[in-house]
Amino acid sequence: MHEKTIGRRYLRELFGAIGIYGAILTLAIVCGKGMPDGLARTLVLASPMIGVGLAVWAIVRQMRRVDEFVRKVTLENVAIAAAVTATLTFSYGFLELAGFPRLSMFAVWPLMGACWLATGMLRCRTFR
Template structure:
């Protein structure tokens, strides 16, 4: 059964975990100045929170009814295609002098397009 309030609480907790791990890992890195594999592992620690958030989102999608899943499918499709077009086009633009697009910019693009896709698909099924 779909419980939106439970989803919001779980997602907020996952993002709080991510934030704590990010701050903690940064503090440890500054205090210890690690090198090599230790530095790499320390920088990957916040991914634990991201993986928990991904699990929460997937569980929420699995609990949706057919109409909600259809709306999400349309939104995710728009997000996937839009992100691919923007990042691919930006890659060509870099050859023409545009600044480098860091990988950290991809998720905000994808998330914004997903939100836009939900709004568009929701209106379509009213």
């Protein structure tokens, strides 16, 4: 498959999944607020994970479509981002002991995503 075609298909799948995530998230927040505690509320509030699952599926499909070099570089970028994220979050745990505010687990993924993006952008110059 042509590289641009592969890229466009991936972006359609990924942004479609993100759109589904956003729609389900909005509904879950609106509907979940007034619900009494229990299994139904838990399921409603966890339902945006459907969109996350679809995004993971799009990423896996893309990794299967690209060549070995792109897979290798992507894996290295993710590994570096994971190591940086682990270091930062572990370090912040000690700062929390020193009185810094507690952070939600929701902060971890955006941090890793930012590290992944920064790693990819910095390493992109290497392959030109």
